[in-house]
Amino acid sequence: xxxxxxxxxxxxxxxxxxxxxxxxxxxxxxxxxxxxxxxxxxxxxxxxxxxxxxxxxxxxxxxxxxxxxxxxxxxxxxxxxxxxxxxxxxxxxxxxxxxxxxxxxxxxxxxxxxxxxxxxxxxxxxxxxxxxxxxxxxxxxxxxxxxxxxxxxxxxxxxxxxxxxxxxxxxxxxxxxxxxxxxxxxxxxxxxxxxxxxxxxxxxxxxxxxxxxxxxxxxxxxxxxxxxxxxxxxxxxxxxxxxxxxxxxxxxxxxxxxxxxxxxxxxxxxxxxxxxxxxxxxxxxxxxxxxxxxxxxxxxxxxxxxxxxxxxxxxxxxxxxxxxxxxxxxxxxxxxxxxxxxxxxxxxxxxxx
Amino acid sequence: xxxxxxxxxxxxxxxxxxxxxxxxxxxxxxxxxxxxxxxxxxxxxxxxxxxxxxxxxxxxxxxxxxxxxxxxxxxxxxxxxxxxxxxxxxxxxxxxxxxxxxxxxxxxxxxxxxxxxxxxxxxxxxxxxxxxxxxxxxxxxxxxxxxxxxxxxxxxxxxxxxxxxxxxxxxxxxxxxxxxxxxxxxxxxxxxxxxxxxxxxxxxxxxxxxxxxxxxxxxxxxxxxxxxxxxxxxxxxxxxxxxxxxxxxxxxxxxxxxxxxxxxxxxxxx
Numbered sequence: 001x002x003x004x005x006x007x008x009x010x011x012x013x014x015x016x017x018x019x020x021x022x023x024x025x026x027x028x029x030x031x032x033x034x035x036x037x038x039x040x041x042x043x044x045x046x047x048x049x050x051x052x053x054x055x056x057x058x059x060x061x062x063x064x065x066x067x068x069x070x071x072x073x074x075x076x077x078x079x080x081x082x083x084x085x086x087x088x089x090x091x092x093x094x095x096x097x098x099x100x101x102x103x104x105x106x107x108x109x110x111x112x113x114x115x116x117x118x119x120x121x122x123x124x125x126x127x128x129x130x131x132x133x134x135x136x137x138x139x140x141x142x143x144x145x146x147x148x149x150x151x152x153x154x155x156x157x158x159x160x161x162x163x164x165x166x167x168x169x170x171x172x173x174x175x176x177x178x179x180x181x182x183x184x185x186x187x188x189x190x191x192x193x194x195x196x197x198x199x200x201x202x203x204x205x206x207x208x209x210x211x212x213x214x215x216x217x218x219x220x221x222x223x224x225x226x227x228x229x230x231x232x233x234x235x236x237x238x239x240x241x242x243x244x245x246x247x248x249x250x251x252x253x254x255x256x257x258x259x260x261x262x263x264x265x266x267x268x269x270x271x272x273x274x275x276x277x278x279x280x281x282x283x284x285x286x287x288x289x290x291x292x293x294x295x296x297x298x299x300x301x302x303x304x305x306x307x308x309x310x311x312x313x314x315x316x317x318x319x320x321x322x323x324x325x326x327x328x329x330x331x332x333x334x335x336x337x338x339x340x341x342x343x344x345x346x347x348x349x350x351x352x353x
Numbered sequence: 354x355x356x357x358x359x360x361x362x363x364x365x366x367x368x369x370x371x372x373x374x375x376x377x378x379x380x381x382x383x384x385x386x387x388x389x390x391x392x393x394x395x396x397x398x399x400x401x402x403x404x405x406x407x408x409x410x411x412x413x414x415x416x417x418x419x420x421x422x423x424x425x426x427x428x429x430x431x432x433x434x435x436x437x438x439x440x441x442x443x444x445x446x447x448x449x450x451x452x453x454x455x456x457x458x459x460x461x462x463x464x465x466x467x468x469x470x471x472x473x474x475x476x477x478x479x480x481x482x483x484x485x486x487x488x489x490x491x492x493x494x495x496x497x498x499x500x501x502x503x504x505x506x507x508x509x510x511x512x513x514x515x516x517x518x519x520x521x522x523x524x525x526x527x528x529x530x531x532x533x534x535x536x537x538x539x540x541x542x543x544x545x546x547x548x549x550x551x552x553x554x555x556x557x558x559x560x561x562x563x564x565x566x567x568x569x570x571x572x573x574x575x576x577x578x579x580x581x582x583x584x585x586x587x588x589x590x591x592x593x594x595x596x597x598x599x600x601x602x603x604x605x606x607x608x609x610x611x612x613x614x615x616x617x618x619x620x621x622x623x
Contacts, residue, residue: 004439005479006472010398028505040507041570044514045563049556051519052526056555058548059540066543069552078556090512094519097487097495098364103479105393168401168472169442170449170465194552197545201553209560323615324405331411338419 002095002110003159005103009166016108016162023116024089027082039083046075047087051094060190067190072118073127073147074195077210078202081119088115113158122151135203135210144199145192152188156180364519367484370423371491377421382490382498384591388413388598389486395602396478402454402467406609407474413598414481421489428488432480443472492516501585522559529555 005013031039050071057066071091075084089111095101102110131143160180164173171179202209371378377385392413399407418425450465487495493513500509529551537543 047515197549323611
């Protein structure tokens with residue numbers, strides 16, 4: 001459930017980056033004060049462990065499918081929330097850079113969805129409340145299940161909201177929610193079981209590891225601080241999105257006029273209409289058809305123009321296509337030429353044709 | 354599992370590519386990181402029905418590909434294979450948005466198809482740029498760049514550690530998985546109980562290893578910072594690289610080159 005660059009708008013990406021940068025900075029400061037760099041190797045190696053853990057599957061009885069450890073909750077249980085958050089952030093960075101899971105701009109969103117929620121919400125408010133400090137089997141299992149489910153539900157909700165706010169996907173909010181949340185309920189249960197299995201093993205084999213991390217961390221974020229974080233995020237997102245919408249409306253009409261080439265410059269009335277439509281598009285759960293109508297009329301009107309002119313509707317589309325192919329060709333040729341020159345230079349002689 | 358193993362081979366290969374010595378490889382990593390971020394931000398800032406004006410942005414990844422002497426076929430294959438999430442979400446667009454958007458002769462395209470193609474374009478561009486960026490920079494240098502650009506040192510060093518031990522632990526996990534699969538008959542033993550102790554043991558070994566590493570580093574005078582042999586320097590070439598590309602992105606953001614070329618060409622033909 002990694003968010004992808006292709007699905008987010010710059011405002012959402014930047015807002016998530018800002019929030020993530022704040023959380024990473026906060027966690028690093030906290031850890032530096034408490035631990036004096038003592039836990040860096042442990043965090044790094046446990047991050048690598050998360051990758052390794054994702055390679056080992058177990059079969060889920062009666063379904064035929066298999067599951068593996070997700071990472072967030074087990075790290076929080078072993079390292080405490082701040083260190084676990086930083087570790088998860090670096091795991092996601094490696095995934096973004098090398099596996100192309102997500103992307104650089106979407107990295108902020110991914111760290112929020114998959115790192116922040118399990119470490120700063122699910123762990124302190126659910127897992128620790130149920131299982132913290134106890135070594136009882138049922139408490140650990142219940143805590144792990146509830147924590148993993150809550151973390152993944154929040155993460156999936158994050159994915160849905162970020163996608164919806166970005167407005168690149170056509171999926172209506174409600175449909176997307178119905179698609180994402182139940183799937184992640186199942187994934188959460190599986191992750192909870194896996195987490196519980198590993199924690200229970202550690203409890204049996206080396207209980208001092210868990211005892212060591214439990215008291216060292218203290219409360220991660222007080223409920224009030226958490227509420228402030230959410231409020232801040234809401235303000236940044238809300239403010240950012242509405243600013244974006246008013247400065248550069250990316251509504252249907254505007255997009256239409258762009259794709260058919262730089263057409264007539266939009267009048268102010270059109271712009272106002274765009275802004276209104278854009279806002280409407282964002283606030284309505286099901287996109288309004290009135291706005292669509294306005295957009296649809298445009299190409300029809302354009303094809304009604306002079307039949308031979310390349311400056312209208314169909315002609316524009318064709319010239320766009322031709323121009324696109326031409327640009328592609330130029331870009332390809334430039335790359336080919338550069339590479340050839342490079343190879344020639346490497347061989348130490350001129351390129352033979 | 355095969356997927357993850359393949360990924361790790363890829364990491365090794367990307368590092369090999371990053372070890373080359375070309376003009377792009379020699380650039381300061383900060384310049385490349387900033388330019389790549391600017392590139393991605395510009396690409397995703399386009400409206401959702403935009404296709405033609407995204408095409409000029411292929412220049413940047415293609416430039417890195419060519420100037421960095423990277424194997425084009427390999428990078429294309431990787432971009433095609435990765436993360437289907439964007440495609441999965443995007444494929445709903447043609448189903449949900451069926452308004453006719455453009456007509457080319459007898460062919461009518463709905464808005465959904467146009468925006469789906471646009472999503473695929475964005476995907477190719479952003480993933481391609483990120484991949485070529487890593488292949489001409491290398492992971493350790495990326496970490497250094499992150500730290501110099503203001504990421505907490507704690508985070509950057511920890512990232513380096515993760516990368517260093519990734520291969521060790523992945524090999525260990527691969528061996529465990531192989532050993533288990535050789536001992537399992539009819540799927541018995543693949544369940545949760547065996548999994549718990551398997552992962553538990555791996556975890557304990559990991560923790561012990563971290564302890565040993567920490568002691569060893571402590572003995573050798575580790576004080577929480579990693580020193581590098583080659584100092585980073587942001588010179589004239591870096592400025593030229595960043596300014597040149599960012600100017601190109603800015604121009605292409607507001608000027609639709611393919612459309613201009615196309616209309617000029619059709620004027621000319623007439």
